Amino acid sequence: MCTDRDTNKKIVIAIDGFSSCGKSTFAKAIARRLGYIFIDTGAMYRAVTLYALEHGAIRSGMVDEEAVVRLLPDICIDFRFNPERGASDIYVDGDRVEGKIRTIEVSNCVSAVSSICEVRAKLVAMQQQMGRRRGVVMDGRDIGTTVFPDAELKIFMTARPSVRARRRYDELRAKGDEVSYEEILQNVLSRDKADMTRAISPLRKADDAVVLDNSCMTVAEQMEWFEKEFRRAIGDGR
Ligand SMILES: Nc1ncnc2c1ncn2[C@@H]1O[C@H](COP(=O)(O)OP(=O)(O)O)[C@@H](O)[C@H]1O
Ligand SMILES: Nc1ccn([C@@H]2O[C@H](COP(=O)(O)OP(=O)(O)O)[C@@H](O)[C@H]2O)c(=O)n1
DSSP, rough: OOOOOHHOOEEEEEEESSTTHHHHHHHHHHHHTTTEEEEEEEHHEEEEEEEEHHHTSSEEEOHHHHHHHGGGGGEEEEEETTTTTTTEEHHHHEETTTTTSSSSSHHHHHHHHHHHHHHHHHHHHHHHTTTTTTEEEEEEIIIIIIOTTTEEEEEEOOOOOOHHHHHHHHHHHHHTTTOOOHHHHHHHHHHHHHHHOOSSSSSOTTTOEEEEEEEEOOOOHHHHHHHHHHHTTTTTTO
């Protein structure tokens, strides 16, 4: 284990990777371990998508990019710490939307919304502002490449698509969502493709990121792996 002395040096930890591989779960556990702030940037793209759905900028699954851009100045996003969850919940215009942003309807439109240049510019600026004092763990698709290219520790997460789809399926079914495994797998695969091939800040491993494939790892095993990487990042040779 690292000592308190080690953790005094606050760094930025960037976690990027494919959809549903456990980025937020891992990032949250790291933030708790270090007393850092955890920021789920995917939740921000999902919140914009939900707002667009609720304000007519997405109809029958078709995203009207110009309409989304027109709505952008009105979308007020913030995070508030929820002691019950031990993490922050996301709010839009003062409403807690945590439960509404993880539906399959939002998942099916979010990659199209996140490819819009103006959306990325607004959210990246907010993310950079939130991490300006360091001491943050941020997860997403472009944290190590675009948001914090100077992050001291960059982790690129992956897991087999079937494993990722199964995890997300189990999670949604446990919440009572009537989804099929096949529909979740298709969503995971199509989002990966869209996120990797978009023009602006596509999903890719930063050259200096370390890869974590957690297909066969428990969260506890991931934390053991993390301790070593963290010590390396803060320059503690033990
Ligand atoms: N190492 C793991 N082993 C098994 N299930 C996991 C693991 N990490 C995360 N999960 C589960 O997988 C699902 C997706 O995790 P999440 O952190 O939301 O992924 P992401 O942020 O990459 O979309 C959640 O239900 C979570 O509890
Ligand atoms: N930094 C980020 C984070 C998410 N996103 C987009 O937002 C979507 C949802 O992100 P997420 O992290 O909630 O996705 P899951 O891995 O939880 O399914 C992704 O599929 C991307 O299209 C992004 O473009 N850049």
